[in-house]
Amino acid sequence: MDNILEMRHITKDFSGVKALDDVNLVVRQGEIHALCGENGAGKSTLMNVLSGVYPYGSYTGDIVYKGEVQKFSDIKASEKTGIVIIHQELALIPLLTVAENIFIGNENLKYGQVIDWEETQRKAAEVLKSIGMHENVNRKVVDLGMGQQQMIEIAKALAKNAKLLILDEPTSALNDEESNTLLELLLKLKQQGLTSIMISHKLNEVSRVADSITVIRDGHTIETIQRDHGDPIDENRIIKGMVGRELTNRYPERHAEIGETVFEVKDWTVQDEDDPTRERLSHISFNVKKGEVVGFAGLMGAGRTELAMSLFGHTYGAGSRGKIFKHGKEITIPDVQSAIDQHIAYVPEDRKTYGLVLIDDIKWNMSLASLKSRFSENGILKADDEIHAAEDYSKKINVKADSLTQRVESLSGGNQQKVVLAKWMLSDPDVLILDEPTRGIDVGAKYEIYTVINQLAESGKAVVVISSDMEELLGLSDRIYVLNEGEIAGELQKEEFDQEAVMRIIMAHSARRETA
Amino acid sequence: MMSQAATPDVHSNFKENLKGLKEYGMIIALVVIYAIFAFMSDFKNVSPMNVNNLIMxxxxxxxxxxxxxxxxxxxxxxxxxxxxxxxxxxxxxxxxxxxxxxxxxxxxxxxxxxxxxxxxxxxxxxxxxxxxxxxxxxxxxxxxxxxxxxxxxxxxxxxxxxxxxxxAGYMPQFFTTIGGTKFELLALTAGLLLSALIVFMEIRSRRNKAKNGFEVPSVGASIFKVGVSVAIVNFFTVKLAMYMGLPLVLMIVAVLVAFYAFLTNRTxxxxxxxxxxxxxxxxxxxxxxxxxxxxxxxxxxxxxxxxxxxxxxxxxxxxxxxxxxxxxxxxxxxxxxxxxxxxxxxxxxxxxxxxxxxxxxxxxxxxxxxWSVDIQRVVKGLVLLAAVAIDLHFKSKKNGYLRPVIRPWDWSLAPPISRLCWLMVRQALSLRAASAGRISWKMASGLIVWRQFGRGFRLATQRWQLT
Incomplete structure (x- = not known):
């Protein structure tokens, strides 16, 4: 097999700091090549060098693509040669149609500069068909699910005549089923001769589809593992390469001392926000005990986030009924401040949108939820207390930053997540709800977050974890509730933990609902 | 590993400097604009009466x-x-x-x-x-x-x-004569008290920073900062003292500014x-x-x-x-x-x-x-546009990282301002070409300003180089 791409001795530095140091990457024609590494290892920088985001001249080393040294001045130049990058944050325009999005920046023209709409729609339908998608090309992208949007991105790349497709964390926002479809598609496109580079944190996906895996750490290439050379694709080996040490156990040990019930919800029913005549959640009952980590499993859209938010000061839902008990006493939580006052915390799922004020610094973000309860007196801030608390917690949970006055937007995903965690730990909660606490962060940071969760439980907090990463949920929880289509479909004790068991509960519940 | 350890320093200094720079930059721009108009208006705009009008x-x-x-x-x-x-x-x-x-x-x-x-x-x-x-x-x-x-x-x-x-009114007036010039005492006192307050605040802020383990700015930078602030405050109060004392409305504004500064920072x-x-x-x-x-x-x-x-x-x-x-x-x-x-x-x-x-x-x-009102609007519009554009330019990461040390006297905002300044000096020279006696003096001072900025320009481009 020929090499479609060779990146040789790539070095890129930012004001004297080397983000990439003599990195080599060889991608063979027609393979799926995975790029693995912790956040900040240099994967995205490398891909930005390849796609011309950092133009020729701003790095040293050679990009040899299709046998020629390329000198891309910008993304347009690299796209012309067939290198197309799909970023983690999708670049679709929500209010435009599927067809318009597919050909944006690449319009079908007639008479010079006039858009040929018939051609656009015809070609868009053609591209969609080629990836096995049967969607009306005149639908607006905003009405599609995340999985479909990701497919549209791929269609868009194919419409640009991509020869080398780069996917940055393509499945990070997708559920299992959608991820599956996407990976199948990648394999199918591979059959048709498309080469792709995939950046991913999800090692099970990588080991499933990748032909080669290059591991990067601290701006260096560590190794390239190839499937057909007899090398087994071993997740532990990848992890070892990524973090530079062997993680014998991906989930830290904990000796749970489970006490009395701290938080209990009975018959919780919530009206859908967009359609108040519908029940988004119905008759949910669950409890969490002192020192216990309770997991919530379920497919995307099962209503887990909605459940958490409806409990957390009615931040979701058009209305709700049911009862909430804390330490055996019935309580109401009319708004977020009241939740905070009653020592209930919710760490939201999307840290950049819901968790952090990105342009503010670490200490401001950490103190934000406790300004009233902890960091002020008569409305006047206690600046010293704020600094000391932020310092304290940064140390406690190991936030890596040069100063507390650093803006959180410049932190890595794992450190950002730690800041959000610290923010809610500072609010001194008895009940802590964590929604996707490790999404999009690297293995090392995940382990640290698990450790913090365990410490919280050990110190007597009641912890609820919502996660789409089934393995994580099984590794972390003492008990799991399975949520499906807005109802509790089942409950699993630690000794019954098994991924298949969870899926069986979901399937059985869906089947029951259909017959009912 | 060395390179990793080096990262934070460069980064935090970059942020810190940018922050400091922005505030200096604006104050420097204010002083420069005022100075330019002083040249152009034969120092009419620094007369006690005009300073008073400016405030009102x-x-x-x-x-x-x-x-x-x-x-x-x-x-x-x-x-x-x-x-x-x-x-x-x-x-x-x-x-x-x-x-x-x-x-x-x-x-x-x-x-x-x-x-x-x-x-x-x-x-x-x-x-x-x-x-x-x-x-x-x-x-x-x-x-x-x-x-x-x-x-x-x-x-x-x-x-x-x-x-x-x-x-249009004033605070109670207590006039006295010092060296043949009439001064109003309340305004002078206010200036001195405010100066003391500025010094005190800076010392307190340095002490606080040291206490909390934050980087304390160099003594030189602090002296510069305090010096400039004190000079500006006393410039105004002395000018006001030479006219009618403290305008009542200045007191209202001062109280409001203090209140809102407190509100935004400390509450x-x-x-x-x-x-x-x-x-x-x-x-x-x-x-x-x-x-x-x-x-x-x-x-x-x-x-x-x-x-x-x-x-x-x-x-x-x-x-x-x-x-x-x-x-x-x-x-x-x-x-x-x-x-x-x-x-x-x-x-x-x-x-x-x-x-x-x-x-x-x-x-x-x-x-x-x-200048006619029409032209005034044009100039004001352009200043707004320039200010926001410069601000965004320096916020953008694309334009490179600043080197660790930037001192205020580097005239860091030099490139755009110097051009404007040079244009204005030139215009002032040509406008007043008639009064030949003063040209040489003005030319000299114009050139000094220009040279300073030229130096600043080189320094600035050096420091803001894309790396």
Missing amino acids: QNSYVIVLALGMLLCCLTGNVDLSVGSVVAFSGAIAAIMVVDYQMAIPLAILAAIGIGLLVGVWQGFFISKLGVAPFIVTLANMLVFRGLALVVLNGQTKGPLPQEFTQIG VPGRQIYAVGGNRKAAALSGIKVNKVMFWIYVNMGILAGLAGVILTARNASATPKAGDMFEMDAIAACYIGGTAVPGGEGTVTGAVVGALIMGVLNNGMSLLG
């Missing part, structure tokens, strides 16, 4: 800019303030002139009207969720119209002296405003009642607009339906020139005040030079 003319812009800053911090603006100034001023004037009501009552009524306008706008913004831009645009029309209606399209005046005091509501502007959703999930914050911001703006209406009416000794025209633009421009981020979440009271002063110095200087 700009007091209401500063008052409005303080309220506008809060709106801008949330990423919004209030377009209605000019109209509210006219309307509230009109009501006050009518109460006093037509109905002979007590003056304090009229003043309270005008401020009360501002408050009601704020409640009215806040209702649409926070309860009904109408975009502030639309709500305030609509009310800009409504209240300008109402001002015309209540005044019958005519000027209402003259107002008694007790009323005009607020806009929970202040912090909440920054959070709402920085990320509304995250703020809401942190227990901040976003709608409540928005409501009070617009109520606050209304109250300040009412107060500005009183001050303006008092200064003019009459109310006219056209009063306050375009004030909203001056206030918004002041905030953005002062470094407030357009999407919100970032900006300071100091910045807004300096921004307002830059606008004021420009207005005043150009008027002294006899």
Whole structure:
């Protein structure tokens, strides 16, 4: 097999700091090549060098693509040669149609500069068909699910005549089923001769589809593992390469001392926000005990986030009924401040949108939820207390930053997540709800977050974890509730933990609902 | 591993310097603009009377800019303030002139009207969720119209002296003569007290930084900063002392500036405003009642607009339906020139005040030079555009990282300002070519300024090199 791409001795530095140091990457024609590494290892920088985001001249080393040294001045130049990058944050325009999005920046023209709409729609339908998608090309992208949007991105790349497709964390926002479809598609496109580079944190996906895996750490290439050379694709080996040490156990040990019930919800029913005549959640009952980590499993859209938010000061839902008990006493939580006052915390799922004020610094973000309860007196801030608390917690949970006055937007995903965690730990909660606490962060940071969760439980907090990463949920929880289509479909004790068991509960519940 | 350890330092210094630089940059720009106009106007603009006028003319812009800053911090603006100034001023004037009501009552009524306008706008913004831009645009029309209606399209005046005091009066005066010049003692004392306060605050801030383990700026930088601030303060107070002492309205402005600086820096509501502007959703999930914050911001703006209406009416000794025209633009421009981020979440009271002063110095200087109002608008527009463009340019990571050490005397904003400065010096030279006796002197000083900036230019390009 020929090499479609060779990146040789790539070095890129930012004001004297080397983000990439003599990195080599060889991608063979027609393979799926995975790029693995912790956040900040240099994967995205490398891909930005390849796609011309950092133009020729701003790095040293050679990009040899299709046998020629390329000198891309910008993304347009690299796209012309067939290198197309799909970023983690999708670049679709929500209010435009599927067809318009597919050909944006690449319009079908007639008479010079006039858009040929018939051609656009015809070609868009053609591209969609080629990836096995049967969607009306005149639908607006905003009405599609995340999985479909990701497919549209791929269609868009194919419409640009991509020869080398780069996917940055393509499945990070997708559920299992959608991820599956996407990976199948990648394999199918591979059959048709498309080469792709995939950046991913999800090692099970990588080991499933990748032909080669290059591991990067601290701006260096560590190794390239190839499937057909007899090398087994071993997740532990990848992890070892990524973090530079062997993680014998991906989930830290904990000796749970489970006490009395701290938080209990009975018959919780919530009206859908967009359609108040519908029940988004119905008759949910669950409890969490002192020192216990309770997991919530379920497919995307099962209503887990909605459940958490409806409990957390009615931040979701058009209305709700049911009862909430804390330490055996019935309580109401009319708004977020009241939740905070009653020592209930919710760490939201999307840290950049819901968790952090990105342009503010670490200490401001950490103190934000406790300004009233902890960091002020008569409305006047206690600046010293704020600094000391932020310092304290940064140390406690190991936030890596040069100063507390650093803006959180410049932190890595794992450190950002730690800041959000610290923010809610500072609010001194008895009940802590964590929604996707490790999404999009690297293995090392995940382990640290698990450790913090365990410490919280050990110190007597009641912890609820919502996660789409089934393995994580099984590794972390003492008990799991399975949520499906807005109802509790089942409950699993630690000794019954098994991924298949969870899926069986979901399937059985869906089947029951259909017959009912 | 070495390279990793080196990263944080460069990074934090970059951020710190940028922050410091921005505030210095604005103050330097203010001083430079003032100096340029001083050259061009034969130092008319530094005369005691003009300094006094400068303050009186700009007091209401500063008052409005303080309220506008809060709106801008949330990423919004209030377009209605000019109209509210006219309307509230009109009501006050009518109460006093037509109905002979007590003056304090009229003043309270005008401020009360501002408050009601704020409640009215806040209702649409926070309860009904109408975009502030639309709500305030609509009310800009409504209240300008109402001002015309209540005044019958005519000027209402003259107002008694007790009323005009607020806009044109002075604090108690204690004159004395030092070396043949008459000085007012209260103004001098105020200047000295304020200087002491500045020194004290800087020492306290250094001590606090050291206590909390933060990087303490070099002694030289602190002395420079304090020196410049003290010089500026005393320049104003001495000039005021040489005229009529402290204007009453300066006291009002000083109290408000202190209050809003405290509010934004040291209180929970202040912090909440920054959070709402920085990320509304995250703020809401942190227990901040976003709608409540928005409501009070617009109520606050209304109250300040009412107060500005009183001050303006008092200064003019009459109310006219056209009063306050375009004030909203001056206030918004002041905030953005002062470094407030357009999407919100970032900006300071100091910045807004300096921004307002830059606008004021420009207005005043150009008027002294006899430039027509049309040209004045062009210049003001260009200054706003340039200020925001420069600000964004240096915020953008694409334009490289700053080297660790930047001292204020590097004239860091040199490249754009120097060009402007050179143009102006040249123009001044050609304008006054007739008075040949002074050309050589002016040429010399112009060249010194130019050389300084030339040096700054080289330093700056060196330091801001793309790396």
